């Protein structure tokens with residue numbers, strides 16, 4: 403498979419809680435590139451990043467069918483296993499996807515991944531890239547400059563950067579470097595970090611912020627029995643990024659609160675399961691977090707999305723829009739169903755025109771439709787609700803992460819009983 407760098411590590415380096423300004427300044431006429439739109443803070447922006455595409459019309463044309471159904475996610479998992487196995491046996495393998503009869507592109511065969519025996523490092527792993535609805539749009543794919551996922555598919559299908567044929571393929575597999583860090587082997591530092599996390603946990607438990615989110619989750623109309631998290635990031639071992647510590651403490655404490663409440667009610671429900679997915683996790687994160695709560699499960703694509711059921715609280719903390727979490731989630735449930743709640747940033751659409759979406763939109767028409775069955779929590783999660791010690795630890799950060807998040811809880815469904823098992 404092409405490209406041997408870890409894009410997720412680059413994304414982490416690029417972590418910012420501030421939104422990009424969506425208003426395009428005037429076009430720079432000096433640019434020779436017809437797809438260049440503007441510069442912002444020295445960064446060039448191209449049409450694929452700022453244009454909007456009629457996704458509603460596109461989805462309608464193909465019968466408004468969900469793409470990332472559970473069946474399709476399991477198919478992706480199987481392709482990933484095949485690539486993993488070739489990698490481990492040091493064999494060459496080309497992986498294909500053949501759209502089914504009802505899907506666009508039926509009759510063609512597309513390459514979605516390549517393992518070359520002599521063309522990878524021993525420590526590489528296979529990662530999944532999903533395409534959002536905008537990235538799948540034929541007009542988006544006609545642009546010369548394009549997103550990483552479409553670029554990867556072009557590379558596999560011998561269409562490097564020309565105005566290409568449409569590649570109606572919703573995913574690709576990519577080899578990326580495995581994390582090589584050895585922080586977990588530093589016994590003294592790990593000890594210091596365990597103590598630090600325990601101390602911060604005490605401050606968190608005794609904060610109003612912890613109580614506020616706990617009350618909101620206990621108040622969900624559909625009870626939460628599982629928490630599935632995406633993109634909470636690697637814990638900052640040397641450099642400081644205290645939001646990531648707070649994100650993990652909040653999740654683990656919510657699980658404890660739900661367990662205690664279940665026990666008080668005399669319920670025989672098993673402990674709340676916590677799934678954590680982030681390709682940036684290191685060995686030290688796994689050890690430290692499992693030390694805070696036993697049984698935390700670390701998963702990789704597509705297992706995280708497959709773990710979401712109707713009693714799940716889903717958390718997506720500034721995941722890149724290149725990972726279309728909301729769109730995948732909406733596809734993976736039957737119409738009218740969805741997880742018990744989700745906590746995510748930036749789900750508002752970037753374009754006012756009906757049906758039009760941009761590449762950095764989290765939602766698609768189908769995902770918007772799913773959100774209609776949810777109520778946005780009206781409470782405010784502000785920095786002031788943190789204890790003084792936690793506020794001090796946040797100094798130097800743009801903002802407290804929860805200030806950028808919205809909590810959406812599923813309305814109780816008259817037809818489907820609450821607590822229905824995972825589809």
Ligand SMILES: C[S@@+](CC[C@H](N)C(=O)[O-])C[C@H]1O[C@@H](n2cnc3c(N)ncnc32)[C@H](O)[C@@H]1O
Nearest residue numbers: 410417632633634635679680682719720721725
């Ligand atoms: C902008 S950073 C946010 C990190 C952290 N939540 C914070 O507040 O600093 C985005 C995170 O999403 C992760 N990410 C990217 N693709 C992902 C995927 N498919 N599943 C889960 N996490 C992903 C990146 O590795 C990165 O840690």
